[in-house]
Amino acid sequence: MTQNGHSASAIVISCIDPRLVRNLPDAIRRAFGIEAYYSVSVKGGAKSVSEEDSQEVVLANLRLAVDGGVHTVIVLTHADCAAYKAEGRRFFSGEEERAFHFGELQAAMAVVRRRFPAVEVLSGFVLLEPVSLHIERVGQSETPRILTGAQH
Numbered sequence: 001m002t003q004n005g006h007s008a009s010a011i012v013i014s015c016i017d018p019r020l021v022r023n024l025p026d027a028i029r030r031a032f033g034i035e036a037y038y039s040v041s042v043k044g045g046a047k048s049v050s051e052e053d054s055q056e057v058v059l060a061n062l063r064l065a066v067d068g069g070v071h072t073v074i075v076l077t078h079a080d081c082a083a084y085k086a087e088g089r090r091f092f093s094g095e096e097e098r099a100f101h102f103g104e105l106q107a108a109m110a111v112v113r114r115r116f117p118a119v120e121v122l123s124g125f126v127l128l129e130p131v132s133l134h135i136e137r138v139g140q141s142e143t144p145r146i147l148t149g150a151q152h
């Protein structure tokens, strides 16, 4: 679009959690191969895409980006998210948490696809690791699985 930093082909919807901020660009690059992207920070990331009280605000941000040339939308959730804790949700294992978030991501992807049928919709579950982030990519109809190592 322009030469002054407004050009990006993707938009990322992620949580406001400060633990994501510093390392998210690097994790996005590793998981999706994307260097520059528009960013929407909303509580729970994918959660705000699905919930009625926040959905229109998120979709309005997507509309602006898509009209500006964005053709890839990436929806994220992350482990240990306060937005879910705030509504009393508890997980008894990492697998249970992952399975729940995969469901959340599928729901958010469906919302985005319905509104923007021409865009590519990707998603991922962000794991908070000691010194970095790891994004586990989630396919459209994928079921959770146990990871044995980093995937790139």
Ligand SMILES: [Zn+2]
Residues within 6 Å of the ligand: 015, 016, 017, 043, 044, 045, 078, 080, 081, 082, 083
């Ligand atoms: Zn969060």
